[in-house]
Amino acid sequence: MTVTQPLLITDAAPVPLQSLMPYETPVVVASIVHTHFPDAQTAIDLTYGHGRFWKNGMRLTVTGMDRDPSRAKDLVGDFTAVQLPDGSFDLAIFDPPHLADTGAASLMGRAYGSYRRLADLEAAVRAGCREARHIARIGWIVKYCDYTHASRTIFMLRWLTEEIGWPAAIVHQVRDPSQKPGRWEHQYSPRTIHSSYAIYRHDGPLHRERRR
Numbered sequence: 001m002t003v004t005q006p007l008l009i010t011d012a013a014p015v016p017l018q019s020l021m022p023y024e025t026p027v028v029v030a031s032i033v034h035t036h037f038p039d040a041q042t043a044i045d046l047t048y049g050h051g052r053f054w055k056n057g058m059r060l061t062v063t064g065m066d067r068d069p070s071r072a073k074d075l076v077g078d079f080t081a082v083q084l085p086d087g088s089f090d091l092a093i094f095d096p097p098h099l100a101d102t103g104a105a106s107l108m109g110r111a112y113g114s115y116r117r118l119a120d121l122e123a124a125v126r127a128g129c130r131e132a133r134h135i136a137r138i139g140w141i142v143k144y145c146d147y148t149h150a151s152r153t154i155f156m157l158r159w160l161t162e163e164i165g166w167p168a169a170i171v172h173q174v175r176d177p178s179q180k181p182g183r184w185e186h187q188y189s190p191r192t193i194h195s196s197y198a199i200y201r202h203d204g205p206l207h208r209e210r211r212r
């Protein structure tokens, strides 16, 4: 794999990091990087997609990978088996598909990827977490979502903790609650209006000063 023209993110004016972040994705990512990874200079985004993590942020050189060649900013690769040496980047960031069993008409499924069976999604997310840990020299961030699907709650956080342990911190990003929800004939569970970022560091979960 060749890496071409990484993106240099220089717009650094993050808002203070809070456990609940009612902000756009790049603001949340920038605040996490600023607070937890001030010592990071390079990052790989293993699921670059449309690059929505990176319109704002810290001074970080970001390499964008995706399995879909039309989305792979710098390299095409599979997050379940990344062909890069351990510790290749200071920071790895992983935003896997989180849907399984979506219908052909699902806009979310088409935009972000979906697996036929929940077990396949779980296996892929677990493998991606292991790969993120390997590739990261300093630490890694996994975006996940605990949500209701087919009458039950999918706890993605359980997959993460079983696979790579408990994170140093978790930050929740909340959507505007006034947004119109999809149609449910009856409601038996909460609407999910947030996603979460699990933050890991190789040097341990202690929250302390770190410098470049």
Ligand SMILES: C[S@@+](CC[C@H](N)C(=O)[O-])C[C@H]1O[C@@H](n2cnc3c(N)ncnc32)[C@H](O)[C@@H]1O
Residues within 6 Å of the ligand: 046, 047, 048, 049, 050, 051, 052, 053, 065, 066, 067, 068, 071, 077, 078, 079, 080, 095, 096, 097, 098, 111, 112, 113
């Ligand atoms: C939830 S989206 C990521 C969105 C991205 N953070 C953004 O800002 O647009 C998941 C992405 O993972 C990619 N993907 C799905 N399976 C993959 C795999 N096995 N390896 C690498 N990328 C994969 C999809 O093409 C999609 O772009």
